[in-house]
Amino acid sequence: MSKPAEYYQRDRSRHPVAYTPGYKTSVARSPRLALISLEQSSSEITGPAFGHNDLGPLDHDLIKNYAKDGDPIGERIIVHGRVLDENARPVPNTLVEIWQANAGGRYRHKKDTYLAPIDPNFGGCGRTLTDENGYYFFRTVKPGAYPWRNLVNNWRPAHIHVSVFGHSFSQRLITQLYFEGDPLIPICPIVQTLPDADAVDQLTAKLDLNATIPLDSIAYKFDIVLRGRRSTLFENRLEGN
Numbered sequence: 001m002s003k004p005a006e007y008y009q010r011d012r013s014r015h016p017v018a019y020t021p022g023y024k025t026s027v028a029r030s031p032r033l034a035l036i037s038l039e040q041s042s043s044e045i046t047g048p049a050f051g052h053n054d055l056g057p058l059d060h061d062l063i064k065n066y067a068k069d070g071d072p073i074g075e076r077i078i079v080h081g082r083v084l085d086e087n088a089r090p091v092p093n094t095l096v097e098i099w100q101a102n103a104g105g106r107y108r109h110k111k112d113t114y115l116a117p118i119d120p121n122f123g124g125c126g127r128t129l130t131d132e133n134g135y136y137f138f139r140t141v142k143p144g145a146y147p148w149r150n151l152v153n154n155w156r157p158a159h160i161h162v163s164v165f166g167h168s169f170s171q172r173l174i175t176q177l178y179f180e181g182d183p184l185i186p187i188c189p190i191v192q193t194l195p196d197a198d199a200v201d202q203l204t205a206k207l208d209l210n211a212t213i214p215l216d217s218i219a220y221k222f223d224i225v226l227r228g229r230r231s232t233l234f235e236n237r238l239e240g241n
Contacts, residue, residue: 062125105144157182157188164224
């Protein structure tokens with residue numbers, strides 16, 4: 001049996017083009033010239049490092065880590081999975097961060113003016129480190145959909161932003177996960193920029209009844225694959241990671 005290759009060529013057909021007029025802000029942000037690749041310096045590659053001692057006991061629990069006088073409102077969920085390389089090998093001790101809107105579809109941000117109320121018991125941010133098997137786990141509430149100023153009646157599907165760090169803070173990949181069965185996914189102008197249906201499927205967290213806690217929380221599984229043809233789409237590395 002042959003040994004798996006250490007690296008697979010990126011499949012660029014899975015990634016959107018920079019200029020997609022249906023997604024209005026891409027018009028102004030799309031580059032007019034070819035991108036230039038820059039090698040990282042030694043200081044960027046070697047530090048700073050992030051360890052277990054930098055994590056608080058509730059950093060992965062968005063239901064509890066901001067709560068003041070009760071739990072946040074909304075559907076209680078678990079989001080879990082593994083960070084893997086292109087050969088399905090685990091990537092341990094990797095910092096994973098998430099941020100999201102509350103159950104009403106509003107972010108805790110001063111520039112978010114959506115009419116949904118702020119939840120006083122929900123901060124919307126969490127972080128954790130993968131274990132020796134590349135496994136991560138978050139507890140949170142399912143975010144709500146919200147309108148956005150793209151066209152007259154565009155709504156973002158429920159989603160959670162996910163950030164994965166490499167050996168240093170300069171090595172960062174960012175993506176979004178959606179939820180299986182959401183009817184807004186196929187009509188979202190951002191999702192529609194993806195030319196490959198399989199890429200959209202890989203950005204969709206799947207219902208996982210085996211990990212659901214009865215009478216408590218529904219679970220969704222979302223694996224993150226780094227590099228190669230099966231890689232997860234990262235919005236800050238549209239050319240591939």
